Amino acid sequence: MHDNDIAEVTSLLDAAARADGRRPLSDHLYLDLVSGGDDGFAGLVAWEPGHEHPVAYAQVSTGNNSHVFELVIHPHHRYEMATIGPELMDAALDVVRSEGGGLVNWWVYEPTSAHRALANDAGMTQNRTLYQMRRGLPTERHATIETRAFIPGADDEVWLSVNNRAFADHAEQGGWTLETFRTRQQEAWFDPKGFRILELDGSVAGFCWTKVHHDGHELADPNHQGDLGEIYVIAVDPDFHGHGLGSEMTLAGLDHLTSSGIATALLYVDAANEGAVAMYRRLGFELHSTNAAFVTEVENRPGQIPDRLGAC
Numbered sequence: 001m002h003d004n005d006i007a008e009v010t011s012l013l014d015a016a017a018r019a020d021g022r023r024p025l026s027d028h029l030y031l032d033l034v035s036g037g038d039d040g041f042a043g044l045v046a047w048e049p050g051h052e053h054p055v056a057y058a059q060v061s062t063g064n065n066s067h068v069f070e071l072v073i074h075p076h077h078r079y080e081m082a083t084i085g086p087e088l089m090d091a092a093l094d095v096v097r098s099e100g101g102g103l104v105n106w107w108v109y110e111p112t113s114a115h116r117a118l119a120n121d122a123g124m125t126q127n128r129t130l131y132q133m134r135r136g137l138p139t140e141r142h143a144t145i146e147t148r149a150f151i152p153g154a155d156d157e158v159w160l161s162v163n164n165r166a167f168a169d170h171a172e173q174g175g176w177t178l179e180t181f182r183t184r185q186q187e188a189w190f191d192p193k194g195f196r197i198l199e200l201d202g203s204v205a206g207f208c209w210t211k212v213h214h215d216g217h218e219l220a221d222p223n224h225q226g227d228l229g230e231i232y233v234i235a236v237d238p239d240f241h242g243h244g245l246g247s248e249m250t251l252a253g254l255d256h257l258t259s260s261g262i263a264t265a266l267l268y269v270d271a272a273n274e275g276a277v278a279m280y281r282r283l284g285f286e287l288h289s290t291n292a293a294f295v296t297e298v299e300n301r302p303g304q305i306p307d308r309l310g311a312c
C-alpha cells in the first residue's frame with residue numbers, strides 16, 4: 001500500500017473510531033496494514049465521485065489457517081451499506097479465491113440486520129461471539145500470589161510454549177510463532193512490567209499480559225475519559241488448571257493496572273469459553289459489548305477485482 005493510501009485509510013479509521021467509540025480494525029489487521037501488508041494481505045479502498053475521502057475500506061489478512069475480512073464504512077455513508085457492503089465483500093472474496101481460497105472470518109461489532117443481510121447474501125454463517133467485559137478498579141480483593149515482570153528474550157520460548165498449549169483450541173491465540181510474539185513486543189504499548197509471570201518450581205505456570213490504552217491511544221475507546229487497562233492475554237499452563245491460579249493471575253494483572261493509576265479494566269473473551277466468562281463474572285466483570293464472527297469457505301478459483309476499487 002502507498003503511504004498516501006495508508007494516510008487516507010487511517011483518517012477513515014479515525015473517523016469511524018470517533019463515531020463508534022472504539023477502534024474499527026482488530027489489532028492483527030491494523031498491524032498488517034501499517035506494516036505494509038504480509039502475505040495474503042489485501043486492502044480495498046472504495047471511493048465515490050464528489051467525496052474527497054474514501055467511503056469505505058475493507059481488508060483481508062491471513063490468520064491462523066484462515067483469512068480474516070473486516071469492513072469499515074465511513075460514518076457519513078453507513079446508509080449505503082446495502083450497496084457498498086456487497087461490492088467490497090465480493091471483491092475481498094475474489095482476492096481470497098485468487099489466492100487459493102479457504103476459510104474467511106468476518107468480525108462485526110454489535111451486528112445489525114444490515115450486517116446479517118450482507119453476511120447471509122455472501123453465504124456466511126455466524127460461528128463465534130466475542131464479549132468485551134469491563135469492571136472498575138481497584139478490585140475488592142487482591143492477588144495473594146507473587147508474580148514477576150516478563151523478561152524479553154529470556155522468557156520468549158517458555159512463554160510461547162505455555163501460550164500455545166493453553167490456547168491449543170483457540171483460532172487466533174493458539175499456534176503463535178516466535179516471530180508473531182516478537183512483533184507484538186515491538187509495539188509502542190508493550191511494557192514488560194505489565195506482563196505478569198507466575199513461576200512455580202522454576203517453570204512458568206501462568207501469565208497475565210496487560211495493555212494500557214491511553215486516552216485515544218490506538219483508539220480503544222476514544223470517547224472514554226481516562227486510560228483503559230486491558231487484560232490482553234491470560235492463561236494458566238494446562239497442568240495447573242482448576243487450582244485458582246486463573247483468578248489469581250487476573251487479580252495480579254488488575255493490581256498492576258491499579259498501581260499504574262488505571263480506573264477501568266476491560267478484556268475480550270469468547271462467549272463459548274464458559275469457564276473464563278464465569279471466572280471474570282466472579283471477579284466483578286460485566287458485559288460491555290458483543291462482536292460476532294461470520295464465516296464462509298471460499299473455493300479456489302481465479303477472480304478479478306472490480307475497477308472502481310483500489311486494491312493495494
Ligand SMILES: CC(C)(COP(=O)(O)OP(=O)(O)OC[C@H]1O[C@@H](n2cnc3c(N)ncnc32)[C@H](O)[C@@H]1OP(=O)(O)O)[C@@H](O)C(=O)NCCC(=O)NCCS
Nearest residue numbers: 166234235236241242243244245246247269275276278279
Ligand atoms: C481461563 C483460565 C485462565 C482459568 O484458569 P484456572 O486456573 O483453571 O482458573 P481458576 O482455577 O482460578 O478458576 C476460576 C473460576 O472459574 C471457575 N471455572 C473454571 N472452569 C470453569 C468452567 N468450565 N465452567 C464454569 N466455571 C469454571 C472456577 O470454578 C473458579 O471459580 P471460583 O473462583 O469461584 O472457584 C484457564 O482455563 C486457561 O488458561 N484457559 C486457556 C486460556 C484462556 O482461555 N484464557 C482466557 C482467554 S480470555
